[in-house]
Amino acid sequence: MKEYKVYPYRWVVLFCTLPILAMTNVFWLTFAPITSQAIKFYNVSPIYIAFLSMIYMIVYIVAALPVSYLIDKKGFKISMLIGALLTAVFGMLRGIFADNYIVVSLCQTAIALGQPFLVNSITKIAANWFPLYERATASGIATMAGYIGMIAAMLLSPRLYLSLGLPKLLMQYGYASVFCAIIFIIFSKEKPEILVDETNNIKEEFTFSKTKSLLSNNNYIRLMVCMFVLMGIFNAVMTWIEEMLRPKGISSVQAGTIGGILIIVGLVGAVILPMVSDRIKKRKPLLVWPILFAVIPFAVLTFSKSYAVILICCSAFGFFIMGIGPIAFQYGAEIAYPIPEGTSFGILMLMGQISGIIFIFLMDYLGSLAGGNMVYSLLFFTVLIFLTFLYARKFEESPLILTEAKDNFDDDVIIKLRQKLCDGGLRLLESGLVSGTWGNLSLRINNDYMLITPSGIPYKSLKPEDMVIVNINDLSYEGKLKPSGETGLHAKIYKTRREINAVIHTHSQSACTVAAARLQVPPLLDDMAQIIGPSIRVADYAIPGTKKLITNTIKALKGRNGVLLANHGAVCIGRSLNEAFTACEILEKSCKTLIETKLLEKGVPLSKFESYIMHQYFLKKYSKKSLTK
Structure with a gap:
């Protein structure tokens, strides 16, 4: 040394x-x-x-x-x-x-x-x-x-x-x-006789x-x-x-x-x-x-x-x-x-x-x-x-x-985050929000790094050490496993939404159906208004993994904690992994409710004012005691 x-x-x-x-x-x-x-x-x-x-x-x-x-x-x-x-x-x-x-x-x-x-x-x-x-x-x-x-x-x-x-x-x-x-x-x-740090080792x-x-x-x-x-x-x-x-x-x-x-x-x-x-x-x-x-x-x-x-x-x-x-x-x-x-x-x-x-x-x-x-x-x-x-x-x-910021990581914190993300993958699979290797989820480490699930590995086979640390700014990563194909989308969300600490991408049944129909979901349920926002928008279609998909998603996600991806799936975010999972469940429930009210040819949404007030109340008061933990 x-x-x-x-x-x-x-x-x-x-x-x-x-x-x-x-x-x-x-x-x-x-x-x-x-x-x-x-x-x-x-x-x-x-x-x-x-x-x-x-x-x-x-x-x-x-x-x-x-x-x-x-x-x-x-x-x-x-x-x-x-x-x-x-x-x-x-x-x-x-x-x-x-x-x-x-x-x-x-x-x-x-x-x-x-x-x-x-x-x-x-x-x-x-x-x-x-x-x-x-x-x-x-x-x-x-x-x-x-x-x-x-x-x-x-x-x-x-x-x-x-x-x-x-x-x-x-x-x-x-x-x-x-x-x-x-x-x-x-x-x-x-x-000096002795170098001040490792960056002086380079031959200039x-x-x-x-x-x-x-x-x-x-x-x-x-x-x-x-x-x-x-x-x-x-x-x-x-x-x-x-x-x-x-x-x-x-x-x-x-x-x-x-x-x-x-x-x-x-x-x-x-x-x-x-x-x-x-x-x-x-x-x-x-x-x-x-x-x-x-x-x-x-x-x-x-x-x-x-x-x-x-x-x-x-x-x-x-x-x-x-x-x-x-x-x-x-x-x-x-x-x-x-x-x-x-x-x-x-x-x-x-x-x-x-x-x-x-x-x-x-x-x-x-x-x-x-x-x-x-x-x-x-x-x-x-x-x-x-x-x-x-x-x-x-x-x-x-x-x-x-x-240098990465070198200052707290090892104990990283170990806990790896385990939490690994457990989250199993929860994602068992809840029916994804199947096989589809979907992905991530956690913010700090303003410059995130932890994300690897690409192409079944959730049941994932181990904590398989989670990939990715640089949010340039998407560089270390290790043999490649991060998810939607890494760029996760990184962009963390860069534009500083309060967000968890991102989940799902392919649940009702969400995919509404996304394929490209229907915006109105605030039919009060829990949707509270957790996701006044509506669930549909991001314009773009090929998965492309910059256009990222741009479209960020635009549709503004002021919301969930969004549908046209002909694709959904993305939900939260200040904690628990809050992001709750948003996924509420989004799926809301999409199912929309489908059923369409069949009934009835459905009365909350007003914009009511849904806005409920969402702000959730963000500032109620959620601090429960979902953000």
Whole structure:
């Protein structure tokens, strides 16, 4: 058995990288809040000043994959050393030759080349030194350093320009970069002597075939698309922040303050959201919902001219968009595993740089059409962020997080659930709700896993160990026995109905008859109204085991605890296995009653109001004392 150890020195390694990570972003946004002053100083057009920020994105596109190769091959320390030296040396030269735009732009290009060596190493540091449950937090802290650099540029550049002038401003930044590089060189260390956990066992080596394999990972592709949009918008907005706000009557100092506060609040988000993600052991919710929450403030920002309102909206936008950054990078590393962290991070950053360039030119073009007003660009970005939220809802949970959740199963609980499900299979057969190997039943273990009967084995032959543990999110399972063919339907029910803990699929006689006739069952009996709901709908026909069947069933099951499957059978659900069985029995009884009342040509159903009240009473009061046990 391999030994693993978590070292306190991991925090020293992490924190010694923060100053140089901050400094590279200071250089990136040096000119963003003083664009109009830089235009006059160098006597050039606005796009030339924007180029001094945009060059970071251009260089990143070219350097990202080769740098990722170096990080994965040689480690983060050598890579960050190269980045630190490029930043320090050319940061000083930029200050020395501050009067010459051409030299400044060349130095800016060299500094930009150092950035991927620095930022692409973040997830590598987290992977080398931190256990899985701390990695999003570590990535968040490292990303926070970059945000601090952006804050410094936004707040200091306008004020230092007014007090020192542009040449001395650039010189001060050069001195700071040398100090930051020295801190990293003194305290950094590549990896601990003993691995921190089993995920460090993978041999990390970059190859283009591995990079290509990511393109077959649907979840990673979704993440690439989302980061393309969100990072691109962020990069473009930060580049044009003064020009974007100037038509609203905002001064360069105010624009710098807004940009700084945006990043300060974003920094808070970059710490809080990853910590929440690690605490609840979930990535998806903290990736998806913040995107939606960013839409409203961005929409208000588009049209508002109030300094206070703009400040509040930018702060909210920064909190949510910047807050998901470290989670997205860590999530990317986890869904790409065992592909090295530097590779997955580099590709995501590459997406943001490409889109950043596109969106910067787009903002310049749309602004020229509106006489310098950026309202068209901001409106377009608002719509784009909302569409990104809709697309991000397709994310699946991180497999490494789910595996860790499975490792935390209580063995005694699983043994009891296996026995309960095995006994449930016999009860299903003996009650006449199924015959042979037809039908299936399952129990929820937690929000990510369920236990389900295997496919093709008679209920009388089932043993507790035959029950199959299935991942609700991706339907993966372990063991030789295959889960039921309707596993996807069970999983979808658990995902959409969080209160449900048991699902049973039956083929009882009366239920099948009514399902074949495709007749909706009205609330003829009060026990049906109580336990199942105001009616028993019939899901449209679809071939068993297909996605269409799942979609049709979920739709018909809304607000109900039972549903008929056209020309097939029935599905009943409950907060316990006992409640689900009761629903099956009541559904069969209700279908039989419908058939008999049709023969009698009589049958008076309860009113919708009466059946609704009875169902709600059952859910909230009566059932808590009986069927849910």
